[in-house]
Amino acid sequence: MLDQLSLYPRITHTRTSVSLDGMWHFRFDPESIGEQEKWMDHMDSSISIPVPSSFADLFTDQYSKNYCGDFWYETDFFVPKTENCRTMLRFGSITHRGTVYVNGVKITEHEGGFLPVIGDITDVVKPGEFNHLAVKANNELNESSLPCGSVKTLQNGTKLAFPYFDFFNYSGIQRSVYLIQIPDEHIQDYSAVSSLSGNDADVAYEVITNGEHEVRVSLFDADGNKVAESSGKKGTLHVENAHLWNVRKAYLYNLCIQIVDGEKVIDEYMERYGIRTVEIKGTKILVNGNPVYLKGFGKHEDFDIIGRGFNWPLVKRDFECMKWTNANCFRTSHYPYAEEWYQFADEEGFLIIDEVAAVGMMRSTRNFAVAGTGNYTYFFETPTVPALLKNHLLQVEEMIERDKNHASVFAFSLFNEPETTSTYAHDYFSKVFERARELDPQHRPMTGAFEKNSAPEKCQCYMLVDFMCLNRYYGWYISGGPEISDAIYKFHDEMQRWQAKKLNVPFVFTEFGTDTLATEHKLPSVMWAQEYQNEYLEENFKVFDTYDFIQGELVWNFADFQTTEGIMRVNGNKKGVFTRERQPKDAAFTFRKRWENK
Numbered sequence: 001m002l003d004q005l006s007l008y009p010r011i012t013h014t015r016t017s018v019s020l021d022g023m024w025h026f027r028f029d030p031e032s033i034g035e036q037e038k039w040m041d042h043m044d045s046s047i048s049i050p051v052p053s054s055f056a057d058l059f060t061d062q063y064s065k066n067y068c069g070d071f072w073y074e075t076d077f078f079v080p081k082t083e084n085c086r087t088m089l090r091f092g093s094i095t096h097r098g099t100v101y102v103n104g105v106k107i108t109e110h111e112g113g114f115l116p117v118i119g120d121i122t123d124v125v126k127p128g129e130f131n132h133l134a135v136k137a138n139n140e141l142n143e144s145s146l147p148c149g150s151v152k153t154l155q156n157g158t159k160l161a162f163p164y165f166d167f168f169n170y171s172g173i174q175r176s177v178y179l180i181q182i183p184d185e186h187i188q189d190y191s192a193v194s195s196l197s198g199n200d201a202d203v204a205y206e207v208i209t210n211g212e213h214e215v216r217v218s219l220f221d222a223d224g225n226k227v228a229e230s231s232g233k234k235g236t237l238h239v240e241n242a243h244l245w246n247v248r249k250a251y252l253y254n255l256c257i258q259i260v261d262g263e264k265v266i267d268e269y270m271e272r273y274g275i276r277t278v279e280i281k282g283t284k285i286l287v288n289g290n291p292v293y294l295k296g297f298g299k300h301e302d303f304d305i306i307g308r309g310f311n312w313p314l315v316k317r318d319f320e321c322m323k324w325t326n327a328n329c330f331r332t333s334h335y336p337y338a339e340e341w342y343q344f345a346d347e348e349g350f351l352i353i354d355e356v357a358a359v360g361m362m363r364s365t366r367n368f369a370v371a372g373t374g375n376y377t378y379f380f381e382t383p384t385v386p387a388l389l390k391n392h393l394l395q396v397e398e399m400i401e402r403d404k405n406h407a408s409v410f411a412f413s414l415f416n417e418p419e420t421t422s423t424y425a426h427d428y429f430s431k432v433f434e435r436a437r438e439l440d441p442q443h444r445p446m447t448g449a450f451e452k453n454s455a456p457e458k459c460q461c462y463m464l465v466d467f468m469c470l471n472r473y474y475g476w477y478i479s480g481g482p483e484i485s486d487a488i489y490k491f492h493d494e495m496q497r498w499q500a501k502k503l504n505v506p507f508v509f510t511e512f513g514t515d516t517l518a519t520e521h522k523l524p525s526v527m528w529a530q531e532y533q534n535e536y537l538e539e540n541f542k543v544f545d546t547y548d549f550i551q552g553e554l555v556w557n558f559a560d561f562q563t564t565e566g567i568m569r570v571n572g573n574k575k576g577v578f579t580r581e582r583q584p585k586d587a588a589f590t591f592r593k594r595w596e597n598k
């Protein structure tokens with residue numbers, strides 16, 4: 001357990017957190033000379049850069065946009081006092097890896113670009129003065145990084161990222177940075193698990209602290225009335241006539257955790273908490289014991305200019321659009337998102353399939369097209385696999401630790417479209433699932449998204465998941481356009497083969513969709529025109545509605561998004577139901593109507 005990793009920065013009676021977001025200094029380091037030249041102390045010839053943001057789309061030149069290698073950030077921050085507290089820095093993420101220095105001293109380094117980076121700077125920080133913060137980051141991809149990919153060096157020496165995945169390799173300090181001060185004796189982490197009995201609920205909690213003083217936990221309702229209280233590092237809050245957190249009808253309590261010494265509060269942490277249960281029973285997904293059909297999207301953190309940079313207005317707009325379509329769920333394809341997405345989903349009653357950045361586990365820079373061809377790339381049979389597994393386990397651990405208390409997170413996805421047809425893959429993923437199941441205090445369903453090669457007869461991993469997630473493009477990559485009737489025939493054929501296996505688990509489509517240009521209309525329809533997106537969807541819906549074990553449809557994608565350039569991508573992936581500007585294509589109206597009563 002990493003101190004403060006999972007605890008989002010909050011201000012309470014005993015804690016402060018100050019955002020360090022703003023304009024920082026920045027420099028590319030293509031020759032990796034920064035360390036030698038002591039850029040952690042000071043960087044000459046730096047340029048200004050906003051934090052948080054991806055760097056790629058801020059510039060007007062090709063080199064900066066596609067830069068791959070080391071790059072540095074620096075800023076100065078004032079620390080008023082340091083007595084009787086721990087001072088920490090917390091980055092929502094540094095993509096894909098980073099080393100943090102304060103006043104020239106190395107504080108921490110972190111691998112993985114989508115989870116928090118924390119450093120305790122108490123011993124190096126100077127009170128009543130400006131302190132110097134430098135970050136050396138790197139955005140290269142390899143076959144033991146999550147996500148997977150490689151680096152190509154052009155003849156002129158320029159390095160380029162070669163993702164084995166279909167989204168632009170946006171990098172940088174893409175999430176907020178906080179300076180945090182907490183008491184020496186403090187709350188390090190907590191978990192809370194609800195169970196229901198009649199109209200009442202029990203919230204079993206466990207608090208981890210670094211001291212021995214008493215722990216007190218209270219629960220307040222939305223009007224601020226204390227409804228339950230308990231003491232001890234482990235205990236249960238009994239809530240009479242509990243208001244449940246329901247899908248699209250959220251109710252959140254406020255959980256208050258204190259370390260106390262008599263009447264004195266040594267540390268305090270507060271968070272919104274939703275009481276709900278999730279469970280898979282036969283082919284049903286149950287929330288609070290009631291079946292839920294998942295309606296929604298695979299998404300990306302992606303927008304013009306800011307790339308993958310966190311932005312509250314975008315969160316708001318995306319939720320408004322999702323609510324307008326009558327959706328109730330999304331998958332954080334293909335990496336854990338900024339924590340604020342989950343906080344807002346808690347508020348809005350959305351369900352989340354929370355996905356770790358295990359994408360690209362198939363050796364191809366066009367795996368979206370290779371998926372389904374039967375190609376086998378020996379991915380899990382190479383010497384890099386032990387290092388990959390180590391990273392994968394660590395990132396699953398960090399994700400579950402970070403997201404475990406969100407009511408919205410009802411399942412964890414531990415992969416997207418790896419090669420699953422070998423015993424090597426089975427051995428690899430058995431370890432990942434085993435670890436994830438040990439880690440989640442709520443024992444949520446664990447899953448992963450399977451591509452078409454993971455067919456019922458060949459897949460060696462479907463038995464590991466609690467519910468099946470299928471990514472299928474019958475009518476797009478397979479038998480598109482005028483051949484769509486064949487596509488649907490093949491789709492039924494596959495579903496019947498799954499049905500014959502009698503797995504008795506829910507099946508959810510975590511991807512289906514067509515690239516569609518918002519500008520294109522055509523009668524009769526052609527691929528890429530809006531009419532075709534609608535026809536494809538209507539044909540897919542007929543398949544979904546045939547099998548009662550199909551319990552959800554998350555279309556690919558919520559909005560158009562940026563990818564690596566290539567002949568199969570027209571300034572990005574155009575499978576959005578909304579444009580990249582978050583305006584509806586015709587398909588958005590189709591979903592709004594279908595999901596109203598589904």
Ligand code: EVA
Binds near residue numbers: 368416
């Ligand atoms: C696609 N297909 O082709 C999508 C990708 C996605 O963007 C996939 O999981 O199978 C992938 O990342 O549009």
